[in-house]
Structure formats: C-alpha cells, structure tokens
Amino acid sequence: xxxxxxxxxxxxxxxxxxxxxxxxxxxxxxxxxxxxxxxxxxxxxxxxxxxxxxxxxxxxxxxxxxxxxxxxxxxxxxxxxxxxxxxxxxxxxxxxxxxxxxxxxxxxxxxxxxxxxxxxxxxxxxxxxxxxxxxxxxxxxxxxxxxxxxxxxxxxxxxxxxxxxxxxxxxxxxxxxxxxxxxx
Numbered sequence: 001x002x003x004x005x006x007x008x009x010x011x012x013x014x015x016x017x018x019x020x021x022x023x024x025x026x027x028x029x030x031x032x033x034x035x036x037x038x039x040x041x042x043x044x045x046x047x048x049x050x051x052x053x054x055x056x057x058x059x060x061x062x063x064x065x066x067x068x069x070x071x072x073x074x075x076x077x078x079x080x081x082x083x084x085x086x087x088x089x090x091x092x093x094x095x096x097x098x099x100x101x102x103x104x105x106x107x108x109x110x111x112x113x114x115x116x117x118x119x120x121x122x123x124x125x126x127x128x129x130x131x132x133x134x135x136x137x138x139x140x141x142x143x144x145x146x147x148x149x150x151x152x153x154x155x156x157x158x159x160x161x162x163x164x165x166x167x168x169x170x171x172x173x174x175x176x177x178x179x180x181x182x183x184x
Contacts, residue, residue: 034060
C-alpha cells in the first residue's frame with residue numbers, strides 16, 4: 001500500500017513575539033492550543049526589512065508557552081487561514097527555541113526564513129530583477145502552490161463538534177514573499 005504524500009509546507013524562522021498567548025478553545029484541559037502573535041521580518045523589493053504578522057499556534061502545556069517580547073526560533077507547518085487570510089505557523093515545545101529577550105536589528109534577520117515542503121504546483125514564474133549596484137544578475141522565483149494544513153481555530157469556528165480535518169489552502173502573498181525574497 002503506497003504511503004500518502006503530505007503537501008504540508010514547513011517554515012523555519014526567527015520571529016519576535018508581540019503579544020501574550022491566547023487559548024484557542026476555552027475549556028480545554030492542561031494540554032491545549034494557544035495562539036501567540038509574532039512578527040516575521042522579510043526583505044522587500046529594495047532589500048529593506050519588511051515586518052509581517054504571523055500567528056504562532058502551539059499545542060502545549062502552560063509552562064511551555066511563548067512569552068511576550070521574546071525573540072524565538074520556530075519551525076513547523078505554515079499556512080494561511082482561509083477565512084481571515086492570516087498567516088500562521090504551527091509548532092510545539094520541541095520545535096521552538098527562545099533566543100533572547102532583546103529585539104534584534106531587523107536588518108540582521110530579514111530574509112533568513114526558509115520554507116520547504118511538497119506541494120501541488122499551480123504556476124511558476126521567473127523574473128530578472130533590475131539591480132544596477134550588483135554585478136551578478138538576480139532572479140525572483142515565484143511558485144504558486146497548494147498545500148494542506150490543520151488549523152484548529154478555523155475548524156472550531158466552522159463546526160466545534162467535528163474532529164479537525166485537513167484544510168486545503170492556497171499560498172498567499174506572504175508565501176510568495178517568503179519564496180521570492182528568500183531565493184534572491
């Protein structure tokens with residue numbers, strides 16, 4: 001019997017927490033889903049830092065939650081909520097590391113995020129970037145793809161009594177930015 005292919009995209013990035021964790025489903029026991037607002041620093045078309053909001057979603061105990069105003073490294077499935085269009089990363093205490101409480105210089109961490117995974121490619125384009133200061137040519141690769149990811153917040157809002165299925169999500173502008181800016 002063949003093993004089913006997972007179309008999950010995985011993000012690995014340094015993020016800055018901007019708020020306190022909030023329980024997704026009130027009434028869950030000690031182990032529960034929590035959302036924490038964070039910022040991911042990308043590079044814009046001119047190479048300058050661009051801050052993008054990303055919700056971090058973790059299934060963890062109270063003592064493993066992220067704290068406000070911390071710099072952390074998170075790794076996990078990445079997606080976009082199909083209802084609110086918010087980007088989020090799903091992680092666990094095993095895939096999170098606190099780096100420091102000080103805010104790093106955005107220029108130092110801009111464009112350092114990586115995204116990987118297997119997805120259903122919908123469209124691919126390659127564009128030559130005009131950059132007069134560089135002697136080497138630079139290209140932006142844009143990949144439009146579909147992938148699956150679980151978002152308990154959306155599933156709970158749609159039908160709280162069902163066990164959470166996978167939700168098919170198209171990559172958004174944020175994913176396009178991550179791919180095109182990281183591969184420059």
